[in-house]
Amino acid sequence: MDFLKPRYTPMNRRRRIYEGKAKVLYEGPEPGTLIQHFKDDATAFNAKKHEVIDGKGVLNNRISEFLFQHLNDIGVPTHFIRRLNMREQLIREVEIIPLEVVVRNVAAGSLATRLGLEEGTQLPRSIIEFYYKNDALNDPMVSEEHITAFGWATPQEIDDIMALAIRVNDFLSGLFLGVGIRLVDFKIETGRLWEGDMMRIVVADEISPDSCRLWDIKSADKLDKDRFRKDLGGLIEAYTEVAKRLGIMSENEKVQTGGPRLVQ
Numbered sequence: 001m002d003f004l005k006p007r008y009t010p011m012n013r014r015r016r017i018y019e020g021k022a023k024v025l026y027e028g029p030e031p032g033t034l035i036q037h038f039k040d041d042a043t044a045f046n047a048k049k050h051e052v053i054d055g056k057g058v059l060n061n062r063i064s065e066f067l068f069q070h071l072n073d074i075g076v077p078t079h080f081i082r083r084l085n086m087r088e089q090l091i092r093e094v095e096i097i098p099l100e101v102v103v104r105n106v107a108a109g110s111l112a113t114r115l116g117l118e119e120g121t122q123l124p125r126s127i128i129e130f131y132y133k134n135d136a137l138n139d140p141m142v143s144e145e146h147i148t149a150f151g152w153a154t155p156q157e158i159d160d161i162m163a164l165a166i167r168v169n170d171f172l173s174g175l176f177l178g179v180g181i182r183l184v185d186f187k188i189e190t191g192r193l194w195e196g197d198m199m200r201i202v203v204a205d206e207i208s209p210d211s212c213r214l215w216d217i218k219s220a221d222k223l224d225k226d227r228f229r230k231d232l233g234g235l236i237e238a239y240t241e242v243a244k245r246l247g248i249m250s251e252n253e254k255v256q257t258g259g260p261r262l263v264q
């Protein structure tokens with residue numbers, strides 16, 4: 001019977017490649033593919049703060065699917081193939097470039113703090129920042145000089161990454177504006193996808209309210225992970241609102257968390 005199934009289908013047959021803070025990666029059905037599983041864990045401040053928020057993984061899986069599918073459709077290359085179930089999606093395995101690429105349209109978070117800008121100030125133009133993906137070092141901000149000197153990406157790759165980031169920003173800004181949401185900033189990860197001898201840089205990981213700052217245009221309410229970082233509560237309601245505005249969930253739908261929780 002369906003409701004007796006554990007929340008995480010037994011996956012002992014699958015090889016687990018990596019378990020991160022928010023997701024698990026499993027070996028995919030074909031070579032070069034992976035299964036990306038979205039957990040309910042919420043972390044902030046380099047995992048110093050941690051909570052399990054029932055239903056977050058399901059919402060992020062759906063929202064990320066929606067955004068990646070649209071990016072694929074407009075010709076922005078991504079790792080996304082298709083969603084498999086409530087918590088999982090099939091993706092292409094890439095060689096992750098160890099950078100968090102942040103695009104900012106409006107001052108918030110660490111930029112506001114560092115430069116003494118008032119949160120909500122529109123920036124003169126979109127700004128791209130790079131952070132070195134390294135939890136032990138707290139993901140420090142780095143420049144193109146560091147990236148090329150340490151060989152994390154070549155100058156050509158940095159150009160490709162910036163072009164991708166700008167295309168993602170243009171697309172997402174317009175999409176969210178159309179549903180009454182201000183795209184303040186977001187983070188993407190990119191990776192090298194090999195196709196025979198050819199390599200191209202694609203958007204990987206996830207794009208969701210965990211990795212974006214999304215403010216309601218009218219009320220300036222936060223509809224993203226800052227609700228968790230700042231203990232504002234109502235995270236699931238906010239993510240559900242984003243999903244509803246994007247037309248992913250219907251007006252009266254509630255997020256299905258997939259049956260009883262397994263006691264671990």
Ligand SMILES: Nc1ncnc2c1ncn2[C@@H]1O[C@H](COP(=O)(O)OP(=O)(O)OP(=O)(O)O)[C@@H](O)[C@H]1O
Pocket residue numbers: 018019020021022023024025034079091092093094095096133134135189191204205206
């Ligand atoms: N297409 C892909 N191929 C290979 N690895 C990927 C792909 N997409 C995302 N990843 C990696 O899978 C992991 C996703 O797990 P999660 O987001 O939970 O990690 P994390 O705890 O945030 O740690 P990290 O600092 O590595 O991101 C990340 O390390 C991410 O870089």
Ligand SMILES: [Mg+2]
Pocket residue numbers: 020022205
């Ligand atoms: Mg991550």
